[in-house]
Amino acid sequence: MKVSTGENPKNLIDYDDPGQVSFWQAAPPGPIKPWAIFDLGKPTTISRIWMLANINTDDGWLVDFVWEKSLDGQNFEEIIDAKVPNNDTFRNVIDIEPVSTRYLRLKINHFRGVAPHLNCVIFYMPGKPQVPIPPRGKYVLLVGDQMNGGTFTQLAPYIETLDLGLQTLTVPHYEISLDMLNRLQNKPVAIILSGNNADYPHLPMYEFNGVYEIIRNTNIPLLGICAGHQMLAFTYGYSFVRSMGWEALTALEVPQQIKPIRILIDDPIFKGMKNPFIAPEIHGWAIAVVPKDFELLAASTYIQSIKHKDKFIYGSQFHPEVEVSYNEGKKFLINFLKMALKNS
Known part of the structure; x- marks a missing residue:
């Protein structure tokens, strides 16, 4: 993970935090618009993005943002159906046409309060999980x-x-x-x-x-x-x-x-x-x-x-x-x- 500013970006993908109370918060606004880049390790098909922000207050909520994709981490293009211009909630479920990408960038254009605040992001692939091999006995x-x-x-x-x-x-x-x-x-x-x-x-x-x-x-x-x-x-x-x-x-x-x-x-x-x-x-x-x-x-x-x-x-x-x-x-x-x- 890489972020424009702020500490603890790995909190965004810390799924071992069961209540998702930890978070990433960018530094107070400056000349650079906040962003976060996720490296999936290899080209992966993504069909849904789930996002969680501060549930107790709207301070830090993202108001205008877009997700972008890239195969090389350098050249990003906007994902169709992943642009949210008037957000007014702490939770987002963004369903998109499946895209193959290695890198995903969250580009934040506008937010409430002093700095953007996010607790968790989850990416979903289409398809079904493999059926596990069960024990032979009872x-x-x-x-x-x-x-x-x-x-x-x-x-x-x-x-x-x-x-x-x-x-x-x-x-x-x-x-x-x-x-x-x-x-x-x-x-x-x-x-x-x-x-x-x-x-x-x-x-x-x-x-x-x-x-x-x-x-x-x-x-x-x-x-x-x-x-x-x-x-x-x-x-x-x-x-x-x-x-x-x-x-x-x-x-x-x-x-x-x-x-x-x-x-x-x-x-x-x-x-x-x-x-x-x-x-x-x-x-x-x-x-x-x-x-x-x-x-x-x-x-x-x-x-x-x-x-x-x-x-x-x-x-x-x-x-x-x-x-x-x-x-x-x-x-x-x-x-x-x-x-x-x-x-x-």
Whole structure:
């Protein structure tokens, strides 16, 4: 990456920053119009550009800008459909006719405030991801809901040490789809949707379309944990998920301060668990309204667990997989996996 001025340009492509709170800001305006050049390493076909600016204020928002392409990094030409003359938002999704280029330059003509400010840029290629090679034996498909495609907590090693004979395969949320699932040579005995420690307005939410597709259509046992639990509500297109302001960081608190979770329906997934019980929670969002096709299984001061009325789908807002001494929710995950194995 190269930029006209300013520090930390790599923050623009730091996908390991899950909330995209880090940013690049050019120096205050001078004789040179701000720009940023991205080197893709080789000629690459690009069909979409996603951009995130300051979500809290319009200071630094780009007002007039254009994307340009180049194969040699010296001679740039404007990309058709990538010129934005009257921008008034902190997020941009720019769909373009696919272009082959090695270098992309963001040319900033006008911005609000003292200097342009950008948190993240993502480039997308057309086509479908390769179908991964799954384990030969029984395994759990983990969908990584973090921005970088990871699972937030250590789901894979935890599941593989439960003495259930299960292996794991992790696929990023932005690659998974119903088509990929159907084309896996060996189908998983269960699917688990992982957590995500970002605020949804900071994310390109269309990347979860494949997750929604699987929730609506699969017959494979499925469990959503934390953000994965919230995906069960997002799937049906309603704003059933609300921000809590990151107040529920109980994994960092002493057990006495944790609100107990009450089991409301006697379901096999709670076999061997106390009622009420406590479990670690690390989230800033929660389901506010139980979706139409689900029933409420457990709650604290808000919804903690739901179950689909007709399908083998569960959700848990708490983290049964987090290794802390006071976690009384571990059997929730173990029971789910045992039920899934029996189902297979």
